[in-house]
Amino acid sequence: PAEFKVLKNDDETGSRRWKPMGKSIANLYRYSEVSESITKRFIEALPTVDSDIVTLKEIKEVSKPKEVNGRRYSGFNLLNESDLKLFKEISDGSYLISGFNNKLLRKKLYEDSGNQKNINRMTRTLAKLRKHGIIKKAARKNNYYLTAKGRRITTSLQLYTGKEVLA
Structure with a gap:
């Protein structure tokens, strides 16, 4: 999952930054967002004759x-x-x-x-x-x-x- 990013609070500055996604249950919402976008691209890619x-x-x-x-x-x-x-x-x-x-x-x-x-x-x-x-x-x-x-x-x-x- 590290290939995908999740928006998290930065410990040093306190601002929100995109960081590599971990295997935590806290990232389930992001897993669903990424999966939905991938599924959407697959459906759009189905050939139409x-x-x-x-x-x-x-x-x-x-x-x-x-x-x-x-x-x-x-x-x-x-x-x-x-x-x-x-x-x-x-x-x-x-x-x-x-x-x-x-x-x-x-x-x-x-x-x-x-x-x-x-x-x-x-x-x-x-x-x-x-x-x-x-x-x-x-x-x-x-x-x-x-x-x-x-x-x-x-x-x-x-x-x-x-x-x-x-x-």
Whole structure:
């Protein structure tokens, strides 16, 4: 349980701080909160095969550039193999509980994952995914989760493109 945090009074300052969760019965309320959020993410992650869920409008939005606060973020090329590989990777079910971060995705997508060029590229890609509403950042962590919109888009892309393209 130490991976999860609980809000406790700090003995030194008296203020409330997030600390690693222990195995105490006093943390049962927090166990239920964490379990509920994980269960909710699992339910949202169940694939839907209804082709009417993702409209053509949503797919066009992701493929077009977007401007946020005067900064331009390019769209995704949904016919590009590397973009399809990225969408397949972020939709992996192993990221439902703890999410994914820059380092995990780099290891899966690039052969030379420690290269500074690849680190910068992945940082820009994560920013682009966030601005298009496909992923969201976890509070107080450097982890990301797929949004409901992102889940719909990635599921539809995998359905439409077929397994042989994404393999």
